[in-house]
């Protein structure tokens with residue numbers, strides 16, 4: 001049940017309405033550092049990022065944004081708070097989408113942003129965050145919970161609709177996993193607009209990845225969510241790796257290698273850990289749909305191998321049998337397995 005409405009980011013990427021789910025991250029360079037920001041976006045693109053968000057806190061940043069957009073191959077969302085004039089500059093400079101928290105901008109500013117977005121095809125994200133809900137709504141709910149976020153989202157979605165604008169997506173993020181999931185589930189019942197989902201301020205890489213996988217995963221399994229961001233304190237490339245892995249785990253990322261490997265035990269005959277790690281490193285750079293299984297012995301190895309494109313399992317001490325799409329390919333010393341896998345992949349795609 002992803003959103004029924006489809007929006008477009010200035011005729012580049014479409015979101016919602018059954019389009020593939022996009023992985024998003026945000027630069028953490030100073031936007032005024034044009035070259036550094038372009039370089040970081042390029043690394044993000046290489047890692048599989050579909051949409052990039054860039055803060056636009058000053059006039060200098062808004063000017064730099066134009067140069068950044070001209071040198072970037074994916075849609076750019078300008079993140080705006082408080083000053084509608086920065087949003088106008090960002091739209092003028094080519095931003096594909098503007099992220100605003102409407103509670104931070106007055107109505108005449110919102111009207112001007114909407115008019116500029118209409119004229120250019122720029123999209124808008126209504127970004128509701130539990131930390132910045134309108135005072136009037138907070139007074140009603142006493143705390144920034146899921147219900148308060150959803151009410152804020154619906155009120156602001158109605159405002160944009162009243163201005164004749166529908167090219168927007170919505171987020172309702174909290175750092176609390178349960179409240180985030182509750183908010184998105186409720187919102188998905190009330191609106192048809194695309195939803196950008198994530199757990200905000202999820203924390204350092206390890207705990208933040210788990211929180212995000214639980215929250216984003218639960219929603220995606222409900223059919224809720226059109227773009228995702230894993231929000232981590234760390235390298236932005238980790239956000240993309242984890243985001244892509246969440247999609248991959250749910251079979252929602254078609255151009256990726258899914259590695260199935262066992263935890264090893266005393267029956268293990270081959271170096272499953274080394275082989276799996278090498279395959280995982282290899283898979284980072286390949287955008288192809290493939291399932292590879294690596295198991296340590298014949299207990300489950302042959303069975304998993306029959307469901308994989310390439311199945312590898314320990315057959316005798318240090319030797320692995322490789323099965324390719326159900327047909328035996330050969331038995332190899334464990335040190336030769338990766339070499340053979342590369343040859344097999346080449347034979348599939350060359």
Ligand code: SF4
Pocket residue numbers: 262263264265266267268269295296297298299300301
């Ligand atoms: S597949 Fe074999 S080696 Fe791996 S954990 Fe299971 S029993 Fe152990």
